[in-house]
Amino acid sequence: MGVPVAICLAWALALGCTHPLTHSKPEAAGEGPPHGAELPSNDTDLAELCADEGGFDAATLSENGSMLFFRGEEVWEISAGGARPQRHPLAQAWPELGGPVDAALRLQRGGQRGLYLFQGEQVWAYAGGQLLPGFPRRVGDEFPGVPGGVDAAVECHPEECGGDTVLFFKGDTVLAFDVTLGVTKARAWPALGPCGAALRWLGRFFCLRGSSFRRFHPLSGEVPPGYPRDLRRFFIPCAGPGHGHGHNASWGDDGDRCSQAPFGALLSDDAGRVFAFRGNLSFQLETGDGHHPWPLPHVWPGVEGGVDAAFAWDGRIYLLQGSRVWVFLSGRGHRPVLGYPRALQEELGVSRADAAFTCPGSVHLYVIAGDGVRRVDLTQTPRVAGEATSLPHDGVDGAMCTRDGVFLFRGADFYQYPGVTQLLGAQQPAPPQNIAARFFRCPQ
Known part of the structure; x- marks a missing residue:
């Protein structure tokens, strides 16, 4: 590995992780979105999102804890506290990418956070909204044993996976990357199936596919009873028959x-x-x-x-x-x-x-x-x-x-x-x- 992940996240400390994801002027805590300029996000936009049966290209948590859902040239940000989701142009937040992402990953080490965005054979790494030196890089150079074109990625903490780990999904294959050792091991999880996006939230792991999601165990891939469930009932604050999301309603x-x-x-x-x-x-x-x-x-x-x-x-x-x-x-x-x-x-x-x-x-x-x-x-x-x-x-x-x-x-x-x-x-x-x-x- 040319530059190990731990060093990349050390750069994050040097750059300062207290800034938002953009290259623009940081906003005060709790004031406005962390992505800078946003597309108009009105009731029609949200209604279209809630009615759409399609899935997302990627999902992760941002450096400040908001949920990010990527689709095409846009990213939806869902903050806590019942705030209306905000739709942002991808190029405004991450102008270096120049197109949709395949997967997104937030990594935390030593209390610092870095955001990785995957596109084909390359990966971009950001901290405090700034592109880290040396990026983009080949996915296999940053994460040895992991091929390009991954479908999803999610971090797994030591108390959950026995060590700092990243789970990568590509088709029916799951690849567990040990961040400390730089070693990748393949796993077979037929009960889970492919994931279009993956998310870790409150110590639980979710595989997103279309407009539904499944919770899974990060070591066995086991899916508990009661899944799949509708993504729009739990993560996307949709209203109306069948959706009644509680963040800002019930x-x-x-x-x-x-x-x-x-x-x-x-x-x-x-x-x-x-x-x-x-x-x-x-x-x-x-x-x-x-x-x-x-x-x-x-x-x-x-x-x-x-x-x-x-x-x-x-x-x-x-x-x-x-x-x-x-x-x-x-x-x-x-x-x-x-x-x-x-x-x-x-x-x-x-x-x-x-x-x-x-x-x-x-x-x-x-x-x-x-x-x-x-x-x-x-x-x-x-x-x-x-x-x-x-x-x-x-x-x-x-x-x-x-x-x-x-x-x-x-x-x-x-x-x-x-x-x-x-x-x-x-x-x-x-x-x-x-x-x-x-x-x-x-x-x-």
């Missing part, structure tokens, strides 16, 4: 990250990823995936109807609902642990939880009910809750602890404390701050 304020609707729970897992729960929706606040909502049972199998409290400990994520608790393996596609749900009293030694949190490196769980908090030693069997300590709040919706401190959430606001000691010793609530502004980067 989910209402719950699906709008910038609304002031309260969250039922928030948690930070062992990897520092933050998840938020509101109604029957789940948000992942990881910046790479944007702030897109997703129906709760699609992300957390078996859980439906809301989450009362949530916390992470020892590689597992606990979701509490009423008198029951579900447990999922963290970092493995939220795989449910066998034997759950179980009774809350049996699992944690409490009968009620309005909120719960664990702090990094601690074995103690703090369960909040009303204006009191009880401590549970998670290493004990059976688990027993200690005596309640009063809080300077008469009730909260959720709680979370990170290396930045303890956060209590109520309504549209949160209250931050440096640590558990400061929280338990506080006589007055900390100053309120806005959840949407702090965690979802919404304008106040």
Whole structure:
């Protein structure tokens, strides 16, 4: 490999990944599209897109977490928060390409992101909207063992594939490229079939074909029951009979990250990823995936109807609902642990939880009910809750602890404390701050 992928993405750091994809002046966060000039995108455009049974040439997430769907000389951008999709000319964002793309890929390494666009035998690499030095290159020079003319590509993280991996699709063939070793291995996934485009979103993998999509396992290619599904019901915000997309319709304020609707729970897992729960929706606040909502049972199998409290400990994520608790393996596609749900009293030694949190490196769980908090030693069997300590709040919706401190959430606001000691010793609530502004980067 002339210039390994890791070095290409190191160039991305040097160029600065905080800029939008264009070569134009960067816009302020949350203000306007990341592609510069856009084609008129009106109701007629969207109606045509939703009525079209055709598929897309490529799909990926942009460097700022928006969804990008490529078709011919155009690219559709779908941002979080219910915003109307924007249609942009391909040449405006990436003038070097000069035509449609075969596949698109976002790669993340060390917190930095680069965007790869494939066209025939060549690949272009961008960071911060700038073409990286030395590109375009032959696909096989950048990704040894991968032929030109690929149909789709998608990144796969170490916790999902055992190492930094790129999955390439060409016809019925799947090629797994190990980013670290620079080695490609072929896989046979007859259950999945060809993919016109591929997308990783919220730790799940999707194969797009025409106007439908299939979810698949990145190691086996296994497709769970219930697929294919209509692309326009889940990713494209179409309205009307048969399409009713929730991002800006049926989910209402719950699906709008910038609304002031309260969250039922928030948690930070062992990897520092933050998840938020509101109604029957789940948000992942990881910046790479944007702030897109997703129906709760699609992300957390078996859980439906809301989450009362949530916390992470020892590689597992606990979701509490009423008198029951579900447990999922963290970092493995939220795989449910066998034997759950179980009774809350049996699992944690409490009968009620309005909120719960664990702090990094601690074995103690703090369960909040009303204006009191009880401590549970998670290493004990059976688990027993200690005596309640009063809080300077008469009730909260959720709680979370990170290396930045303890956060209590109520309504549209949160209250931050440096640590558990400061929280338990506080006589007055900390100053309120806005959840949407702090965690979802919404304008106040």
